[in-house]
Amino acid sequence: MSFLPSPYNHGYEIAPEYTKSVAYFSMEFAIDQALKTYSGGLGFLAGSHMRSAYDLKQNLVGIGMLWSFGYYDQVRDENREMVAAHRRKEYHFLEDHELKFQIRVNGAYVWVKALYLRPTVFGCAPMFFLTTDIEENDYLSRTITHSLYDADKLTRVSQSIVLGAGGAALLEKLGVDPEVWHLNEAHPLPAAFYEAAKHGLEETKKKFVFTTHTPEEAGNEKSSLNLLRQFEYFSGCNEQLLSEVTDLGNDEFNHSLAALRVSRVSNGVSKLHGEVARDMWKRHSGVCPITHITNAQNKRYWADKELDVAVKGGDSKRAQVRKRQMKEKLVTEVANQTGRMFDPDVLTIVWARRFAGYKRPSLITRDWNKFESLLENSTYPVQIIWAGKPYPKDFAAIDEFNQLVKMSKRFANTAVLVGYELALSKLLKCGADIWLNNPVVTREASGTSGMTAAMNGAVNLSTDDGWVCEFAKNGENSFIIPAAPEGVSDQDRDARDCEGFYKIMYDQVLPMYYNDSDAWQKVVENSMRDVVPFFDSDRMASEYYTKIYSSGL
Structure with missing residues (x-):
């Protein structure tokens, strides 16, 4: 049976081997050419995963972001060289059920709306796309979901909070608590802190899993711990909990390392990458086991x-x-x-x-x-x-x-x-x-x-x-x-x-x-x-x- 309430349920009979309920969080999904919510490989992977979840009749839902201007439109200038153009997108196939709620970002409440993608539209698992670009918000709050991977660091932090904490708040509003919360890369990490603030770190670890995609430690995103505190990235988690996932004596917060510490298991995305990831993170304490599942396409x-x-x-x-x-x-x-x-x-x-x-x-x-x-x-x-x-x-x-x-x-x-x-x-x-x-x-x-x-x-x-x-x-x-x-x-x-x-x-x-x-x-x-x-x-x-x-x- 689908774990999602009507009218958002899967619309198909869940296969008996895939009954465990899963929420899959990703900053980008490449579902169809008509839906510009991706930049590249991470999105291509997530899109194929959603299509196969549909084909296999899995009890899984995707949670992503609705980018008002997509990533960017790649066009040419008068010399035929590349220009990144930003044009507002419209998606009449996404359903607006007035699913709205508030989360806190940088000391203020921000309204988030979730739009629903019905599985039969593109043959994928049911999906929700989050946006702050709605009339209830001021201009700055609306810009959070304007462009995927915004060049401004503060906007990207806000985007992670909307995806992670906003996605968790959406599930709460729907009245569901999936057995598994899957973080595809560390962007949705605030979801774990949202849950840990309510249930504690040990309970959160039981249901969170993490897929890492970056084979070099230097390539994993890092932020100022104090900046993240200011932006309420941690949903009010106390300092004792934070001390278990980061070094409070150091202002540098490593997002991937924290994800490895709030999850019960993680995976690299190829056999070689699994070996590289285990070697890369082995010197750090509190890291969950890292296996591998080789990426694939639908x-x-x-x-x-x-x-x-x-x-x-x-x-x-x-x-x-x-x-x-x-x-x-x-x-x-x-x-x-x-x-x-x-x-x-x-x-x-x-x-x-x-x-x-x-x-x-x-x-x-x-x-x-x-x-x-x-x-x-x-x-x-x-x-x-x-x-x-x-x-x-x-x-x-x-x-x-x-x-x-x-x-x-x-x-x-x-x-x-x-x-x-x-x-x-x-x-x-x-x-x-x-x-x-x-x-x-x-x-x-x-x-x-x-x-x-x-x-x-x-x-x-x-x-x-x-x-x-x-x-x-x-x-x-x-x-x-x-x-x-x-x-x-x-x-x-x-x-x-x-x-x-x-x-x-x-x-x-x-x-x-x-x-x-x-x-x-x-x-x-x-x-x-x-x-x-x-x-x-x-x-x-x-x-x-x-x-x-x-x-x-």
């Missing part, structure tokens, strides 16, 4: 059905025809955005994900002679596409994006696309032959874009990091850049990884693609078969119940 949403049927049926010719049709759609989008006419018969390389330094978007351009030779090779032609959103205030990443835009003007077979959201992501994965993924090894906790690329007949060419370590059979279902020796400088590491890419391209990928189409098709089909069922989020959503939600009880 095949129902992402995979092209016609291509999937052809490969399952062993019809390689039909699969090749369908893949070319998918590439033609991508060619049309490239022409629409850039005026360049790509060729669906040419090997198409795509690098597309969030622009960030450690992901190294422009790695293959760092050996300019090799890069230029690759693009000018008439025997084995290639075309290359980049896409992805930097954080709107990550000026180094924005500059790298714009440098690629400038570079692409020199070569007719390169393109940089804007608007990297769910729809463009799917189009790129369907149209790519090679899905290029070259993060610095151990810096990518999971990285899921290559999973959905593989589901659509794109072959991963990757460094051996994140989920790829559990998937790759080099030369059989993917191509793996050999790891640089430990201890080399960052510059030498990047040079070796760049060299590794070109060696794979010339020794394996290009000759196979152009001279042995049967061998290439075999790699494509191996990739498609190997990526499921393990990297389908149905497995992941099921594992959360068996390994996390039911553990330690």
Whole structure:
């Protein structure tokens, strides 16, 4: 039976193996192109989890934020370089049941409204989206939910309070107390303090679980403890309770470390990340056990059905025809955005994900002679596409994006696309032959874009990091850049990884693609078969119940 009251219940009969009630908190959810409540990988993961929860008939509800201006709209200026535009969104499919309540933020009461997403709209678990952008609030309070990951630190603290404490207050208003409260990253951490203020830390620990996504301690968010006190981040928890989750003699509050101390169990998002996380946090006392559940993506949403049927049926010719049709759609989008006419018969390389330094978007351009030779090779032609959103205030990443835009003007077979959201992501994965993924090894906790690329007949060419370590059979279902020796400088590491890419391209990928189409098709089909069922989020959503939600009880 659904634990949510009417009219918000699941609308389906809960499967007997998934009856435990769960509230899943996340700052972002990528549910559908029409709902702009995400920025990148964290949201893509959460969206797939909600879709699989629906498919498996789980007793789970999602709690997120309704961003008035979304993350941002990625558009171009007069020089065709990137601009972050903010435009107000409207969502008439979200239901307003006048679910309103107040929470305290920075010494004042702020009104929060929850809008409801019915499961049948997009085929996902029931969801509530919280907003402060309502007429009951003053202007400053309304801006809390204007933009995802606002550049202002005080606004981001307020956003966490609205998601965490506001989400907890919503459940209280609904009259429900889920058996499991799942924090997807540390953003919703105030939910734990809201509960601990009422029930104590030990009782709170019994029901809270935490998924960590950041493989470097320095990358985990930290704040001034006194600032958080001022903003009422801790919902009035006493100093004795706070002393159990943070060092009161130090003004630095580590959000992830506190989440590990208020939860009964945590997980990394790949096997490698689980190992890294356990090693990273082992020197800290009071940390809960850390296991791993490898991220996955929802095949129902992402995979092209016609291509999937052809490969399952062993019809390689039909699969090749369908893949070319998918590439033609991508060619049309490239022409629409850039005026360049790509060729669906040419090997198409795509690098597309969030622009960030450690992901190294422009790695293959760092050996300019090799890069230029690759693009000018008439025997084995290639075309290359980049896409992805930097954080709107990550000026180094924005500059790298714009440098690629400038570079692409020199070569007719390169393109940089804007608007990297769910729809463009799917189009790129369907149209790519090679899905290029070259993060610095151990810096990518999971990285899921290559999973959905593989589901659509794109072959991963990757460094051996994140989920790829559990998937790759080099030369059989993917191509793996050999790891640089430990201890080399960052510059030498990047040079070796760049060299590794070109060696794979010339020794394996290009000759196979152009001279042995049967061998290439075999790699494509191996990739498609190997990526499921393990990297389908149905497995992941099921594992959360068996390994996390039911553990330690």
